Every structure is written in structure tokens, then in C-alpha cells.
Amino acid sequence: MTHVFKAAAVQAAPEFMNIEAGVDKAIALIEQAASQGAAIVAFPECWLPGYPWWLWLSATAHNMKYFQSYHENCIELGDRHCQRLCDAARDNKIMVSMGFSERDHGSLYIAQMLISDDGDILQARRKLKPTHMERTVFGEGDGSDFDVIDCGIARVGQLCCWEHLQPLSKYAMYSMHEQLHIAAWPSFSCYPQAFALGAELNNALSQVYAAEGQCYVLAPCGVISSQMIDMLVENDEQAELISTGGGAAQIFGPDGRPLCTPLSDHEEGLLVADIDLSAITIAKSFADPVGHYSRPDVTRLLLNRQAMTAVADAANETVQVEEVVVEEDS
Template identity: 35%
Template sequence: MLSRFRAASVHAAPIFLDRAATLEKAISLIREAARNGAELIAFPETFIPAFPVWAALFAPIDTHDLFERMADQSVRIDGPEIQRLREEARANGVVVSMGISERSPVSVGGLWNSFVLIGDDGSILNHHRKLVPTYFEKLIWSNGDGAGLKVVETRLGRIGQLICGENTNPLARFSLMAQGEQFHISSWPAVWPTRRPKVGGNYHIANAARIRAAAHSFEAKVFGLVTAGVLGRDARDMLVDRDPAAADVIDGTPRASSFFIDPTGEQMGEALTEDEGIVYADIDLNRCVEPKQFHDLVGYYNRFDIFDLTVHRERLQPATFEDVVHRDPAPALPREGAENDRLTDD
């Protein structure tokens, strides 16, 4: 029999661009979810320290100070914030997925949109950098790599994850299916403006996430957890104070939702959209088995003699260094007749 467990999808706002305060809020939410029986707890896209929605609202030449704050408040994968989360996961015996804006170890302005998956023993199970920042996100984050395209084997089951628009990429999704994924986490921002509301046709992020999550769960026959951020009052007020014209866009842009999807693509229970909170679902991975009879895309329902996918799971580095050790030259051999010279000198 496969495992059964309770999962928690956190629907919350960070303390905008304040990693220390946001970390404390995250720890409080982890403890709350653990008290309510959750064994897996997932947080939204770049929860620490924030999602850079200003890149959709203001011209890049007017936001240098915000980028500098984002870089300053982003976190290192080996930094104290991740260490605190690892200790908290171990103390509560829970698996934690946390979205972060990650600082580069070699560039003060180099950032990635990342997540870290932490085991219930405090170990880092996976660390993924978003393959391609989407639309205005390119002004903030660099391209990631394939090193984190992994499904992790845990006592709860096989867990995979993609960030926001990556869930639109069929090859990225199939790479997780091909590793036997059973539980899929997708993380999203609170809002994603693409048009001014008065013009119409703005991107509806909640609907987009629902379509993608349902499609993946239906195709892979997996459970899906969708976790999305909330735009907090502190973020809204700071952006509107900067430019009052931003209020129409911020207030008129659809909000994201957090919810669960079953292996048939159906939503499980209610979704959270406007208000902060935690959505829970009781997961029974045995329900992934029956749908595999209908379409098993990594089993009988495929043609691997026709299709061939290769995934390069390499952590990219800006340079490769080869340290060359110079040894002292070998001592010269004595020349022929040197012994006789010494005898003569004596």
C-alpha cells in the first residue's frame, strides 16, 4: 500500500522585502500546520522575501532602488535563513517546500527564482532554480538550470515541483513524470499583471494555475498542491505611495488561489483566494493507481521508440577553474666523471 498523509498549502503574504520578519512568519505557519496534522507544508513562489510585482508596474529606470532591496533581502542557499528552516522542519518532523529569491554566491546582483525542499530530518532534498523567468520577471532573475529537475523519494511518496510558468512547459513536466512523481507542488505569486484593467483581458492567474495543475495531475495521475501568495497591505501601500496610478492595476488584477487537485484533475475541497490561511488535504497515494490503467504516459501509453527526451541535470557555473600544482624540478643527475673531479680536488 502507498502512503497516506495530510498536506498543507500556505496562502499567505510575506512581510514585503523583509526576509527576517518573513522568516519568522513562515516558522509560525509551519508550527500551525504541524499542530493541525500536516506532514508536508508548501509555501508560495519567492515567499522570502517577496515577489517583485513592481517590475510589471513601473519602468525599469525608476526601480533601481527596489532591485537593490530585493538583492539585499534575498537569501543564500547556505545562509542562516535556510538553516533555520531546516531546524524547524526537523523539530516538527515535517517536509517543507519554501519559495525563495536566491542570491548568487559570486554576484552581488545575481538572483534566481528558486525553491528548496527540506526533509523531515532537516536535510535539503532538492534545490531548484526556475528554468526561465517569465515576462517581466526577466528584469529581476537569471535563467536557472536543470540540476533541480528531480523527483525526491520520501517516506510520504515521490515529490516533484515546478515554479509558476514552468508548469506550462510539457518537457519539464514530463521529466518529473518520467521519475515516477506521485505528488506535485506548484508555487505561484499573488498577482501577475499583464494589462491595465480598463483595457481588459488581464491575465487571470487563478484560472491559469487551475488549468495547469489539473492538466498535470490528469496526465501524470498525481495529486497536485497549488500554493499562491497574497499581496499584503504593506506591499500594496508601498507601491501605491510610490505611484498612485498603480492602484488601479493592483486592485483590478485577479488574485491567485491555493488549492489541491486529485489524480483525475478534479479540485479537492475549497480554495483560498482573498484571505490568508492554510488549505489542508488528506492525501491517499493509492488513488494514483487506478487512473494509470487509462493513460500511463511513462508506461504502456507511450512510444519510447519514437520519442526520446534527454534532460541535462547540471548545475551551471560561471567558470571552471583548474588549479595546477607546480612541482620542483627533479635534481640534476651527476655528470660523467664528476667523481674523479672530487678526487682531484682533494
């Protein structure tokens, strides 16, 4: 059975640390994707209100001057900014995967929201393990953040950035039989001397994910604007660590092939490709890592998908008491 639809990946700079303007820009891109016939559009990591690049440029104590404003411009699930995105998805009859920084009272999380074309939130997940300096700003997700959602058009999953460098996390997602994967990236122009943080390596991670999981991969990517540089860079040393550009969005097929002509690294726009789910069947016939190409007698993954909370209500906790019988000597 052939089921073909269009999907879009965003390459654009955020309205940095300005949630009102950021949501306005997001809605404009949602409308643009819908006008091009896309059934789903995917946004980069932390695109609302922008990835906090300052955390890579200075000591943590120095970066506290950014934190209050950043915190205030993050999204709370169910707030009016969230509702505007849901309304835009519904009004344009398009699914939306939004990368955002989630505010939950005093804590922040790198998050992704999957919104249906009816405007319902199908998934709100958090990055399992923030990377390196991200841990000075963001908390961690848990096993409940691993899920693949049957959205009608496809089975859709989401991960952020270097979650694609975690073999077990990837295998957990493959086991849920993804057909369309969102691989959200922030930008690739920070630390130019670090090959591991550049576009070549990280696009390869998205490409390998497509080939390993035999699924389509939307890899939206942010762009660093000159306005962001003006806000972030305070001296020559910092100027050597970050620059404008860094966009490298792409869409990959289930055999790993790129499906779009890339934009230049400074260019903003949409990449749009046809998604033909029948191609997955062919790819799976060669190598299905959780099916006929697996060896569970040799290697298996233990996955705990239970949500972990800091406080548990004792009334809802099941306590198992083992009865011990002591026999006396006669």
C-alpha cells in the same frame, strides 16, 4: 498498498521585503500545518522575501530603486534564515517546500527548497526560465534543477509558476515518476486585463498537471496585502495594474479533482488534504504518459541534467583528442 498522509498548501501574504519578519511568519505557518497533522507544507513562489511585483509596474531603470533592498533580503543557501527554516522543519517533524528568491553573490534566482522533517535540505532548485519581466531581475536554472526526490512519504517534485506552461519541462518531471508535486504560484491580481495571468487559467495548469502526470499537486499561492500596495503603487496608472488579494491556493488529486474548498482570494490560511498514494495506481492504469501510454518510437524528450557553470576547472575537464593519421602517396 495504501499509504495516506496529510499535506498542506499555504495561501498567505509575505512580509514583503522583510526577511526577518518573513521567516517568523513562515515558522508560524509551519507550526500551524504540523498542528493540523500535515506531513508536508508548501509555500508560494518567492514567498521569501516576497515576489517582486514592482518589476511589472514600471520601467526597469525606475525599479532599480527597489533592487538593493530586495537583494539584501533574499536568502543565501546555508545562511541563518535558511537554518531557521530547517530547524522549524526538524522541531515540528514536518517537511517544508519553500519558495524563495535565492541570492548567489551578485545574482538572484527564483528558487524552491525542499526540507526534510529532520531539517536537512533535500533539494534546492532554480526556475529554469524566468518569465518575461522576471528576466530583468533573475537568472536561469539548468537541467540539474529537474529532479524528483524520494522522501519516504512520497516521491516529491517542485516547479514554479509558468514552468507549468512548458510541455517538455512537465514531461521531464513526469518521467521521474512523481507522486506529489509542488506547483508554487505568486498571486493572481496583477494585470487584471490579462486572462493568462489570472487564477482561472493558472489553476487549470496545476489541475492539468495532476491529470497528465497522475500525481497529487499542492498549489500554494501568495496574497497581495494592503501594505504591499502601499509600498508598490505610486500613481493611478499603477493602481490599475495591481490590487490586493489574488490568492487561489488548491490541492488536486491524481485524477485532476480539487480536494479542498478554496479560501477567498484575500483570505490567509492553509488548505489541508489527505494524500492517498494508492489512488495514483488507478489513475496510471488509464493513462501513464511515460509508460504504457507513451510512443517513444514517435516522440521522445532529450533531457540534459548536467549542471552548467560559467567557469570550469580544466583539471577536472575530460578532453577527448581524436588521432588523425595522414598517409603519404608513394
